[in-house]
Amino acid sequence: MNHRWQPFAQDSVKNIAIIWHPTATPLQMVEGTHADGVDISAFVTRASHSAAEGNVTVTWHLELYEVDQPQPGQIIEFRLDDQLLWWGVIESLNGYRLSSGVRSLTLTLRSRDASPHWRNVRRVTEIYPVATPLSVIARDIAYTLGLSDAEIGFGETSVTTVHSNTQLADLTAWEMLEKLAEPLGVQSFVDARGVLKTISRDITRPVDIVLTTERIISVTAAKSRPPLTAVKVRWLDPNLTKVSQQDQLLASINITAGFFQLKQKKRIAFSEDETQRAENTYLVIRQSANSGLLPVCEESYSQETQTGGEIVLTTYAWVPALVTAGMAAILSSSLIPDGVTPTETIPLGRPIQAGAEITVLLTLASIGTGMYEIWGTPYDYVHARNITEAYDQNAPEWLSNEVEIENDFIMDEPMAQAYAVRELLYRAREVSSFNMSIVDDPRIEPGDIIELPDQSRLYVTNYQRDVSPGSAAVLDVEGFRV
Incomplete structure (x- = not known):
């Protein structure tokens, strides 16, 4: 949950400003030290964003022509009531059109973690000894991505490596962060400010936000595929076994x-x-x-x-x-x-x-x-490959649907059991989508659990916000019931 905000009042008007940053860096956006902002709100006809991407359509005559036009790699910022709401990096310029002297263009924005630097480049970490905290490894990976401490929002953990000469290889930086986060019951996430943090995958924890009836506009639900019935976790036993x-x-x-x-x-x-x-x-x-x-x-x-x-x-x-x-x-x-x-x-x-x-x-x-x-x-003495399974005992055999996960950062059997149960609950529920439109609440972000008036709960996986000029203060929330 984003504690920088308070929920919108009903029937309130959004005061949105869309700022173009030709030279600002992600660190300057996080620290708020940029000084290159150009307000292009007057040229925006449509704009929206989710947790990880955004779209802005601009219309102009000659004002944004050639060098005055936003370019890929530059930053677009959405500000609400003169406070940073979300920012993204321009990935592409699409749909250029010229009609009766009026030019229009759509900017596609992505959060900083969507870049090839994070998602496509395969890397190799250093070799870490036994008892290295996983947070130390994750922080080192973040440093290789060019992040500073101000851009890293996760804390320390007591979970450590249990094998000597531990190394992550032939994985992208994002895949490495996911491997480290999985046993902890969290997943990596870049928030609206551009800070790398983690969000919980535990759907049994207490709620983060409680909604009252008057804040809910509509609710829709659907099921997209059969539910998961079992999760098998393969992990390397830290104790040597004679074979x-x-x-x-x-x-x-x-x-x-x-x-x-x-x-x-x-x-x-x-x-x-x-x-x-x-x-x-x-x-x-x-x-x-x-x-x-x-x-x-x-x-x-x-x-x-x-x-x-x-x-x-x-x-x-x-x-x-x-x-x-x-x-x-x-x-x-x-x-x-x-x-x-x-x-x-x-x-x-x-x-x-x-x-x-x-x-x-x-x-x-x-x-x-x-x-x-x-x-x-x-x-010989080897580290045995253990399998820990969590399953739905009430699921009929003909409906069997299993998934297998491999992770060598698990410390012991209790941790493996907790991991398997947590993933079974999460993955079995996420197949049933539960979406709703509510009065805009900037506090909400992926990983939050929202309680509805009927005591049912929604785990948030994404959201969509319309920030076009004159748009209503409505937030479309995507998730599943827990």
């Missing part, structure tokens, strides 16, 4: 064992980047290093860390000892004289040397290569 996968192969390796090394240790990671965690890991031997002629080693495995383990092949002590003894026997047998017995022609040392060589060759032939696999259950 396990099914048992699977984590790593594989080939290891060769033999007399040449008493112990071999091989560090095994459960993933290429050595970040995968696993539990209940075990060794699967696809081919043993002992599959040769003689068993040469013991095979063992142990998990050393969350991300890896170790395979150890321990060669039996007799294997290198046997090779050493065989080589010594070969050397010793070479010193035996090549004498022969009376009945044989084989030298005495040759059988001894052959036995030693067989021993060495048998040991060499027992060198084995094992093929090993590590199996286990991979797991």
